[in-house]
Amino acid sequence: MKKDKKHTSILRFYPFTKGLRHNFVLALISIVIAVFANYMTPQVIRVTVDSVINDSPFNLPAFLTGWIESLGGRAFLRENIVLCALASLIFAVLSGVSTYLSRMNMAKGCEGTVTKIRDTLFSHIQRLPYAWHNLNQTGDIIQRCTQDVDLIRNFISDQMMELVRVTFLIVVSLGLMFAMNAQLALIAFIFIPIVVGYSLIFFFIVGDRFRVADEAEGTLTAIVQENLTGVRVVRAFGRERFEKDKFNKQNELFTDMWVRLGRVLGLNWGLGDLLSGLQVITIMAAGIFFVVNDSITEGEYLAFIAYNSMLVWPTRSLGRLLSELSKTGISSKRLFEILDAEPERDTENPVTPPMDRDIEFKNVNFSYGASGEVLHDINFKIKAGTTLGILGSTGSGKSTLTYLLDRLYELPEGCGEITVGGVDIRRIALDHLRRNIGIVLQEPFLFSKSFKDSISDGSDRHDLESVRRYARLAVIDDTIDSFAEGYDTQIGERGVTISGGQKQRVAIARMLMQNTPIKIFDDSLSAVDMETDAKIRESINQNVHGTTIIIAHRITTIMNADQIIVMDKGRIVQRGTHETLKDEDGIYKRIYDTQRSAT
Numbered sequence: 001m002k003k004d005k006k007h008t009s010i011l012r013f014y015p016f017t018k019g020l021r022h023n024f025v026l027a028l029i030s031i032v033i034a035v036f037a038n039y040m041t042p043q044v045i046r047v048t049v050d051s052v053i054n055d056s057p058f059n060l061p062a063f064l065t066g067w068i069e070s071l072g073g074r075a076f077l078r079e080n081i082v083l084c085a086l087a088s089l090i091f092a093v094l095s096g097v098s099t100y101l102s103r104m105n106m107a108k109g110c111e112g113t114v115t116k117i118r119d120t121l122f123s124h125i126q127r128l129p130y131a132w133h134n135l136n137q138t139g140d141i142i143q144r145c146t147q148d149v150d151l152i153r154n155f156i157s158d159q160m161m162e163l164v165r166v167t168f169l170i171v172v173s174l175g176l177m178f179a180m181n182a183q184l185a186l187i188a189f190i191f192i193p194i195v196v197g198y199s200l201i202f203f204f205i206v207g208d209r210f211r212v213a214d215e216a217e218g219t220l221t222a223i224v225q226e227n228l229t230g231v232r233v234v235r236a237f238g239r240e241r242f243e244k245d246k247f248n249k250q251n252e253l254f255t256d257m258w259v260r261l262g263r264v265l266g267l268n269w270g271l272g273d274l275l276s277g278l279q280v281i282t283i284m285a286a287g288i289f290f291v292v293n294d295s296i297t298e299g300e301y302l303a304f305i306a307y308n309s310m311l312v313w314p315t316r317s318l319g320r321l322l323s324e325l326s327k328t329g330i331s332s333k334r335l336f337e338i339l340d341a342e343p344e345r346d347t348e349n350p351v352t353p354p355m356d357r358d359i360e361f362k363n364v365n366f367s368y369g370a371s372g373e374v375l376h377d378i379n380f381k382i383k384a385g386t387t388l389g390i391l392g393s394t395g396s397g398k399s400t401l402t403y404l405l406d407r408l409y410e411l412p413e414g415c416g417e418i419t420v421g422g423v424d425i426r427r428i429a430l431d432h433l434r435r436n437i438g439i440v441l442q443e444p445f446l447f448s449k450s451f452k453d454s455i456s457d458g459s460d461r462h463d464l465e466s467v468r469r470y471a472r473l474a475v476i477d478d479t480i481d482s483f484a485e486g487y488d489t490q491i492g493e494r495g496v497t498i499s500g501g502q503k504q505r506v507a508i509a510r511m512l513m514q515n516t517p518i519k520i521f522d523d524s525l526s527a528v529d530m531e532t533d534a535k536i537r538e539s540i541n542q543n544v545h546g547t548t549i550i551i552a553h554r555i556t557t558i559m560n561a562d563q564i565i566v567m568d569k570g571r572i573v574q575r576g577t578h579e580t581l582k583d584e585d586g587i588y589k590r591i592y593d594t595q596r597s598a599t
């Protein structure tokens with residue numbers, strides 16, 4: 001995947017919060033109220049100890065002192081000491097309710113935002129070019145869409161709120177401590193820049209190690225995914241041991257990365273705890289010294305210790321949050337590497353011409369990149385409604401012709417032209433182009449659905465009878481009926497396993513049902529026996545209309561085509577009909593003779 005050189009900040013996710021920002025604001029307000037309520041309890045203790053139990057004057061804002069005096073002052077509170085406990089209870093309830101409201105609003109805002117991120121990622125991936133998918137490992141993409149999105153979710157739901165809360169806690173704690181005793185507060189404060197400073201150093205070290213660990217995990221996921229997808233090849237070639245070794249090696253590398261990351265995190269937390277412990281002991285000892293010297297009252301000392309413990313925890317959290325933030329930064333960068341990838345686009349003012357017209361390749365040259373040209377000077381025309389057969393050795397460029405026609409790969413300007421009805425396909429709306437071209441691949445992919453849904457592609461427009469009609473054309477009807485649940489039989493992971501040839505025939509039925517004016521069979525009869533191959537071709541010839549391209553290695557599959565081209569090393573080396581080519585010296589005749597003598 002192309003590495004993003006730009007500074008990618010988590011702030012780039014801000015647009016995804018649209019429509020949910022009120023939830024974040026409410027969560028923020030609730031958190032501030034909760035912090036305020038938390039901080040009031042030590043004040044209640046201080047006033048109770050110093051001014052209700054002892055005789056110090058009420059050190060409170062004027063309006064509160066006035067209100068207490070109007071009730072009857074110290075004497076009234078001593079008689080009704082339960083009121084002091086009630087005040088604590090009110091603040092505890094206020095804190096609980098506000099915490100609940102902040103969590104609830106945060107969950108709404110966060111889950112809504114993450115849902116949008118996931119939706120955007122998924123639909124963006126749908127629109128990314130086929131070439132992008134070929135270049136990037138599926139496992140790594142899955143890992144980014146799950147694990148990295150989860151880290152963003154953690155950031156929004158926990159870290160972001162925590163950052164606000166912790167900053168607010170630190171500011172309020174320090175404010176109250178400075179108001180009570182500036183010297184003692186200064187001692188408490190000195191530790192903060194030290195903890196935050198060393199956390200910043202870890203922020204960069206952790207970020208780097210996390211990136212390496214995350215990439216290693218992406219590779220590990222890709223190995224598992226490849227192994228599961230290619231399970232048949234693994235078994236058939238006895239590659240289990242090789243695959244296991246490959247997995248173990250990557251697993252060890254991945255473990256090693258996390259152990260190294262854990263070591264740094266452990267050091268970070270350990271050092272942080274040590275510093276926090278030192279700070280608490282220092283404040284306790286200094287506080288006692290201040291009480292003995294009458295610089296602060298006992299109530300103030302108790303409140304001070306309470307505020308200091310409230311300060312220690314957020315300061316530690318700030319350090320932890322900074323190291324977590326560096327992980328989030330890496331994850332957001334990895335997600336934006338996907339989101340910034342250029343999707344497939346139509347040209348300006350795309351056209352939607354009729355597609356049941358002649359197809360023409362004119363002077364087409366093509367390469368997949370640095371690997372050299374795979375198509376050289378390709379010229380041919382398929383008259384509308386006729387069939388073109390393509391024969392050629394492996395790697396001669398047959399499939400590339402169909403990729404270009406379907407614009408799975410774009411033919412660059414200056415590399416020739418492909419037209420349908422005289423219109424350059426680069427000007428045709430992609431959606432229109434692909435809706436009008438049906439392709440069956442050699443190894444078709446079938447989703448885990450019933451036979452009926454696989455053939456009708458889940459569309460409700462088709463009843464069983466019409467599905468059956470296309471299954472018959474693809475000579476798969478009898479096979480489907482032989483399953484106990486017939487057309488409702490589930491195929492794939494949760495259902496029956498069908499053979500390669502059966503898969504090809506289901507895919508052919510699916511394509512025929514789409515009834516596209518252009519149909520491509522890319523070596524899609526390779527896994528069926530010759531007799532079935534003949535039956536399928538026969539039924540298609542008689543019942544299906546439109547322009548057809550058949551790529552095959554078997555002469556019998558293409559021999560009835562209106563014209564045949566023979567490809568070799570990216571060039572058309574022969575063209576004609578079966579009748580002309582079978583007698584012409586060249587690849588076609590050689591293959592024909594070989595295959596004829598083998599039957």
Ligand SMILES: Nc1ncnc2c1ncn2[C@@H]1O[C@H](COP(=O)(O)OP(=O)(O)OP(=O)(O)O)[C@@H](O)[C@H]1O
Pocket residue numbers: 134368371374392393394395396397398399400401523
């Ligand atoms: N996505 C790709 N990236 C780079 N090179 C590719 C890509 N796809 C195919 N090629 C190369 O292009 C050449 C033509 O491949 P293509 O699949 O078109 O051949 P083919 O004639 O269809 O082969 P086969 O009969 O084996 O399916 C081959 O050398 C192949 O390695």
